[in-house]
Amino acid sequence: MSKSKPTAVKAFGDTNDPRGFYRLLVEHTDRLRIRNYSEATIKKRITYVRGFAIWCHDRDLTCAIHITKPILESYQRHLYRYRKSNGQPLSWGSQHLALKEIRTYFAWLAKLNHIAFSPAADLELPRQPKTLPKAILTADEVEQVLAGPDTRTPIGLRDRAILETFYSTGIRRSELCALRLDEIHVERRALFIDRGKGQKDRYIPIGTRALLWIARYVDGVRDKFSTPESDNTLFLTIHGTEFEPDTITEYGRRYIQAAGIDKPGACHIYRHTMATLMHENGADLTLIQQILGHAKSDTTQIYARTSIRRLQEIHDKTHPAELKED
Incomplete structure (x- = not known):
């Protein structure tokens, strides 16, 4: 399969702060590429972690070390209450995926000692319904x-x-x-x-x-x-x-x-x-x-x-x- 163009992390927050969300997310995606993760996986990680980081910045939470489990649970409630432009809520699958990507990111931060421990380690993800395809053609x-x-x-x-x-x-x-x-x-x-x-x-x-x-x-x-x-x-x-x-x-x-x-x-x-x-x-x-x-x-x-x-x-x-x- 042809290689997709590398997805860049769009700037947000303080791009010069070595402990800030932006710099750490850029480092994280670079390491994923070194380990031969697909661009689709990297793009997905960027999308959900950046979304969470921007939500944090709106609340004056600019560094990963500021994040606690209660803050993550507050974001989980935000996802549950969020409504798309058509008035529909996020699916359980979308909520689950967003939190899963964030949890993986914090596990990486802890592994590389950017933070002492992952506040997302014990975060309970929403259960995903066992849905069937919406439509099948004859x-x-x-x-x-x-x-x-x-x-x-x-x-x-x-x-x-x-x-x-x-x-x-x-x-x-x-x-x-x-x-x-x-x-x-x-x-x-x-x-x-x-x-x-x-x-x-x-x-x-x-x-x-x-x-x-x-x-x-x-x-x-x-x-x-x-x-x-x-x-x-x-x-x-x-x-x-x-x-x-x-x-x-x-x-x-x-x-x-x-x-x-x-x-x-x-x-x-x-x-x-x-x-x-x-x-x-x-x-x-x-x-x-x-x-x-x-x-x-x-x-x-x-x-x-x-x-x-x-x-x-x-x-x-x-x-x-x-x-x-x-």
Whole structure:
């Protein structure tokens, strides 16, 4: 996977204070890079720690040594009461993630003796509900979406290849954006994911239909987008650059809406749909875990809960109201 541009820590507070939040956060991110943490992980750490630090600065708390457990608990209450621009609260998952990143940061400060001990060590994080994907497409709905791009145009042909790749492989949007031409192994019908989530490489299968659409795009129109700076990136924007994940999300959402499907989702919905439909058709969850690149089997288990077809079959065969009289 191509390396993302390093995320800089935007200045805040006293940037010259060696004990201040800003200088320590910059040092922390530098050490994460030395230890080969992904830029996605570093960006996430910066986002949540900087947000907490700015909240502290607004209360004249300018150094990590000033932070106590009661202050952290006050910030936890702030997150609980916070409302986004649409009036909605932060999800339990977002609150949990923010506090987890802050706790990890303070553990690092204590480990390097910037503070005597971590005030976040015993902070109780909110429990995360075991939610299911908000929406899953049916096989017919997927075909409606895939038929959306106008493949008579270069952009439409490219977009069809992108959608087919999502549906066939279930890869993450960041993994799709980073795909390279030499990572498509046609003879093996496989994709090579270079340093996916967790900096882990993996091979995953890709279907013949998706490969055919990729070939039509590469052979027919990719050169129309390519520039000398485009390097080996598979899917290119009209400017010849690698897609940003948010742009791919917007494209995915538009095609679902254009198909008249009233379900939320953009890119990840293909991942959920592929895994659910494959499991309903008999695929073992262990194999689905390998394809999706899940580190823990618990993550893949949600597809056992979204696969309703088998439950419907048992329900129809055993529920008294469904049994036909002889």
